[in-house]
Amino acid sequence: MTSTPAAGSVTRADLADAVHREIGLSRTESADLVEQVLDRISEELVAGNNVKISSFGSFVLRDKGLRVGRNPKTGVEVPIEPRTVLTFRPSQLLREAINRG
Structure with missing residues (x-):
């Protein structure tokens, strides 16, 4: 492809x-x-639900808690609300294929 x-x-x-x-x-x-x-x-x-595709990788949901961030321009601290983030973890086979080029 x-x-x-x-x-x-x-x-x-x-x-x-x-x-x-x-x-x-x-x-x-x-x-x-x-x-x-x-x-x-x-x-x-x-x-x-997480999604795992064999020999490809996994889409993993992860909860992030409340944390304090900082506005880079003003330096003012602001709360960052809890949220769910989506990450992708490649399978070992995919990782190896990518590294082989």
Whole structure:
């Protein structure tokens, strides 16, 4: 799968095109399949569940507590409200593939 060199990222359309080329589904079916997979991942994350994709990595939700931050311009301290953040942890296989280049 390749993306536009200037863009530097892969889009939904790129993923759908790759499914179309690799599997042979129609372009519409390929786009629908990509949307279904992304929707399912999103639904699980919104429900508070981590998502693990074998040999790829894990999307992990983490709670951050209340903390004090500082406005860099004024130096005034401001409270940063508790929130949930999403992180991605690549699998060992993906890490190794990236490091091989």
